Amino acid sequence: MGKGTSNQTFTNYHDNGKLSEVACAPGSGSLTDPWKQPGSNYPYTPGLLAMDDVNKLSHLLPLKNSASATPNAGSRPDELLGKFEYELFKLQQPHDTGLSEEKRQLALSVTRRFFDRCKANFLGFPGVVSLSYSHLADFLDVEVNNVGDPFTTGSSLTQAKFMERAVLDYFAAVWKAEWPHDVRTQKADVIDSSDKQLVTALENPSSYWGFVTTMGCTEGNIYGLWSGRHYLSGEMMLVDGHLAGEYGLGRPANEDHSDGLSNGQGKSGSYFVNGDQERATLEKLSGTVLRSPTKESKSPICFYSSESHYSIRKAVVLLKIKTFHKAATKLNFPPPKGFDSWPTEVPSNEDGSINVQSLAVLVEEFAKRGYPALICFNSGTTFKGAYDDVEKAADLLLPIFNRHNLLNRSFYYTDGKGEVRQVKRHGFWVHVDGALGATHMPFLKMAQMQGVLELEPDTTIPDFDFALRGKKTQHYDYSDIEVVNSIATSGHKWIGCPFPSGVYMTKTKYQMMPREKPSYILTLDTTLSGSRSGLASVFTWDYLARHSFNDLMEKAVHCHNLATALAGKLRVLNDLVERGELHPNLSPPSLWVSRSPLSLAVVFRRPNKAIMHSYILSEEEEFRDGESRKLSHVYTMGHVTLEQIERLIHDLSQDGAFDLDK
Template sequence: MGKGQSNETLTHHHDNGTSLEVALTSGSGFPTDPWKKPGSNYPCTPGLLAMDDVQRFSHVVPFRNQAGATPSADPRPDELLGELEYDLFKLQQPHDTDVSEEKRQLALSVTRRFIYRVKDNFLGFQTVITPSYSHLADFLDCHLNNAGDPFATGSYLSQTKFMERAVLDYFASLWKAEWPHEVRTQEADDSSITKLVETPENPSSYWGFVLSMGSTEGTLYGMWNGRDYLSGKIMLIDGHLAGDCLLECHDNGCHTNGRSNGQGKAVESNLVNVDQERAIVEKLSGTVLRSPTKESRTPICFYSSVSHYSVRKAMVILKIKTFHQVATKLNFPPPKGFDSWPTEVPSNEDGSVHVQSLAILVEEFAQRGYPALICFNYGSTFKGAYDDVGKAADLLLPIFHRHNLLNRSFSYTDEKGELRRVQRHGFWVHVDGAVGAAYMPFLKMAHMHGMLEQDISIPEFDFALRGKKTEHYDYSDVEVVNSIAVSGHKWIGCPVPTGVYMTKTKNQIMPLEKPSYIHTLDTTLAGSRSGLASAFMWDYLSRHSFNALMEKAVHCHKMAATLAEKLRTLNDLVERRELHPNLSPPTLWVCRSPVSLAVIFRRPNKAIMQKYILCGEEEFRPGESRKLTHVYAMEHVTLEHVDRLIHDLSQDGAFDLHE
């Protein structure tokens, strides 16, 4: 038998009484080599294991399979601990069919020790590290799957959609959407498939779903939703149409632009002469249809330079073009005030989007007929800033009006050969409110009730936001926000990644599939969706009244202000060379955006970064780069945490001298 092979066998018993001996050897395709090791650069989790563990765990996890081997002979402790970590949690076993109970309990014990250690000083990320959901432990003993549309029960009944719908109503109310949802599906008489209600009574009512990931999933869906809406795709409200793309009028008549009947065959369309079509539309609306171009079907995305990294990923996944990509490819001259095309929309010092720059960039494309897909941040960036969506709308709506993007007409011929028209905006506004869309409504309520000691300004972001009446035009009926996403595991504090995506019924995407298998339309991003996520969200909201959440918002706001004040006091000592006199330049770069839960400061040494679970970011400025970190004042952060951090930052060597 070759090296690394085992002489263990498995006896398999057939139903007919015979048995089969199976040799468990690595040469037979079984992963039985117990001593395979990862490379030297394999991840080693800081703080999970200590050097003492190498010897203490040797009876369960033999060190390198060498009797008497000692770790002191190896000059790289991280490599040794990484190897021990790999072996401790390795699932492939050389002899038994499962991990030994002793090793399993040891691995779980190490994990618990690590988690509790992390919880003690967790300051650097936008999550509540101490949620309380152990009372729902029995939910873990059942698979809960909210497959398909939240508003259709479907055939998979081990679900929590009844909780999901309550959570969605809650956020619709919080975000001033029209609720409850106007249900658009009904079961067929034979109970074999779900049919559409073609014309909902209230198409402006909300629609949404609870996410199985975080706000990243919601923003990905929002960008997809906006892309299809702006490019002329058939939406769910147009469900009586076949195919995936609306017709438009062209100079040489109308065409289907690749429309299909959903079965892979082209649909024969009743084409209408362009002059005849325009005459009909003019009679219907008093407006002239613009001849569509490639540009009119090409949404251009705009997002700020400090947007969450997942926004850039969404552009790649969805193949959405950004303004920089198109402008540089087509050699557009830089807009007024810019020497060259920026990669992303510039941001202010506090991290909010520079709305004047956004307006300039959007108009460069609006005047060429491109619709705008805009992603705003609402507390979801490194600096925790809040884009002023209302102020941006005041600048953008007149631009859309000037360039015929306030309302656009898409036309098609129905099954009777009659011309029909759909009106849509030439813009889509998505709000990535990972943190702020849950936190800020309650801070605003607290402010209105006099619970804050100082006056604050809170930018609007929700579905109630409308344009303003100006001297030249009344935009007060224009709905500004099309979709919102929030994370449930951040300010709310669910123990698993989750969140909410929300738009309006009239904006719903036409699902690619209508599977009878689950007896519900496939309207969400994932096929299977976590039923636990909805249960956790419902449980949290049911245990916390509006008053309790206002108190929580005030606590977080005050804790961020307290930390910023203490850091500025520390910074005064640094600038006077009374503390860390050799630090270059002599400053801690303390910054807190208005009403943000994030407090930015100079990145300390590696030990402090790991102790408080801090993240890092590098900010480039003319002539210098700043290596920064931040603390997020979430619910679990107390004055004790703040004072402990300030103490550590005051010690000699707390900062690397030239970072």
């Protein structure tokens, strides 16, 4: 394809079995012609092309919409490189006969060289770029689609759910959940039309349930907050399904999560009962909302810290969940004690972890008014890599929930016989965004417990997993209260994967009722998307199969020690700066070096653009005591070496390294 300009002949097959041929000229059809050209502001990828590339490629890449076909034509270098980048990767246009093989190979060669350069100095993001998965190339020649629930095979057999279930069992063990999953919640793979009850009684409702994600931890965060909203709003969970099937529940009178604040009850009304129904369908059950006394039926309020990932803010908008700031503003609540006004997010400590005292104050302002709490903690914040102390937060929050009758909320439904029945739920949901820390920290803790890692005496590795319980106090025993409801992590960060992936996990008793079990795929529609990448399970399974717990402990200690070494080297530079012996023109004279406890991220003053691009560093602006600080950081992931760190330290020691105009 793409080498000739003659007409191409196509064969048409007709219903009567006859064949006909038609010739098609290049560029014919209804597509726009001439093809629209981009404007003058071409996007530009730093490092993809260089000016010497332009000299070599100009004869292959004519710039049809610009007189600037050579570096000497007066264009700025970045504009010219942007134009050549666009032309190099532009695909077939209506007047073309296809992309030439020479140009296709050239584009791939440039891309390979670009990624090789990126891999050499990739320090600024929490991802692994040096991977070893070429032995899985055969899996790239087949569609691997884990559509539907991980614990039901379904009818689409080009899937790898058998690997997905093994991966989920692995994480359930690491996160101290009860495993394996209790599959009694879902019946056989084949639907029996004579048996409409698709949900049965659970033997172990505390066993885990989860799935491998396609969109990384963001997908897990969205699903976790969605599940929390569902649970706290009194909607039917999968664990309630056998009761509904037995007692004949129907659809709710109203199902709307857009507000639920003005009268404290929300717009999710109680369901009606149809006594003639033998059992409710899944579609009806998924929308069922349990009745609750007015005082307890208010909409859930979301709390997350100022250091939380942007996907959390996106999720609350997508799911129409009210944050405490928006709810307090709408309802004109006075600011709580210690605050001049309502903060937009829960304040964080200087190290990036959530301020648990502030969280407790903010939560109580809503708890005393009967609002349940949907709380998101971090195990490894995005920029500082900080770890929230979930256990300490629980010690403060559980007594608050107890004081305001949110430890056990009563929901009611009327069964098909007209009898009122009761369901008990907590008035809180805790989700842990463990994009980085949920894979890294368990192995660091294992290393500490086995004496492989020595930490400072006052440094503890915070717990965040499903084993976390409340404590027994002088006034109340919280030791049976499960603190964590759901956890999400990324597979492409600390573990490493060529594409985004992740794991979401909760307990079976907290699993949402799916809307249906489509006969097309013969599996419950329990996950966020329909189709899911089966390759995410294949690649994650392969990595875990090739690396023992000891291997991962060694990796965790290596990453931790590199971060310690980097922080130490940067502090040596900072001492020179503060004494005026290095970068004497910096104002103020400081590199602002910091590292949160146990973090793999080391934060420092943002260097110049050349260093930022060379090491692929990210940046963030922070305000401290009214002073603006432009910061960057390095993540010591598994591919990072001491030699790379030494090169960075050398470059940061050169004149002009922190000149932001360069």
